[in-house]
Amino acid sequence: MQRTPLVDTLCEDPRWEGFALDTIAESAATAALSHLGISPAGFEISLMGCDDARIATLNAEFRDKPKPTNVLSWPAEDRMAEEEGGTPDLPEPGAPDDPESLGDIAIAWETCEREAAEQKKPMKDHVTHLVIHATLHLMGYDHETEADAALMEGAEIAILAGLGLANPYE
Structure with a gap:
């Protein structure tokens, strides 16, 4: 029996389809859970690849931003x-x-593309980091206090290193 994917991906913006968001997200979320000692079997994350307009609407609705x-x-x-x-x-x-269900994630094309260019890194690496970051949020990690941020960032750095990616905070 084939394992059900951990991440159920919906590409609302077609640019994500050509980017292979589903494959990147599956790898990133699996790495995050594995780092926490959790097998991805028996869990599901819903991910929507959207554009800036859609995420701005969601950000306004859920975070008043x-x-x-x-x-x-x-x-x-x-x-x-x-x-x-x-x-x-x-x-x-x-x-x-x-x-x-661990929860839902939305990721915006234009902002990710701009940030990757500003940080002079491949967009794939940046998106991998953001999916790991969001997966950790689904797991209860946060960065509202210094102690919480140190824990979360340490986990992100270790997970990314395990995937052969650089520390995004340097």
């Missing part, structure tokens, strides 16, 4: 740790034919 951003995430459950800098609670997997 009417402007584009690179990536947004909506965890299915609040898994944040009770203490600052603490490790979030890990979810229990669902059955292979009924995976547990």
Whole structure:
């Protein structure tokens, strides 16, 4: 029996289809969960590849910030740790034919493309980082306090290194 993909990808903007967002997202999210000691089997993430106009609408609706951003995430459950800098609670997997939803992610083409150019890095590397970042948010990681940011950024750096990618914070 073939494993169900971890990431269910919808490319609302056709530029994402030519970019192979589904393959990049599957690899990035799998690496993030594996780093946390979680098998991707039994879990599902919904990902929408959209444009700046769509993500600006979502950002306004859910965060009261009417402007584009690179990536947004909506965890299915609040898994944040009770203490600052603490490790979030890990979810229990669902059955292979009924995976547990970790939540939803939206990523915007124009902002990602612009940021990658500004940072002088391949867009694939930048998108990989953003999917990892968003997946960690779905898992309860955050960067609102220094301690939480240090934990989350440390995880991102380690996951990216495991994929052969550079530290995005240098």
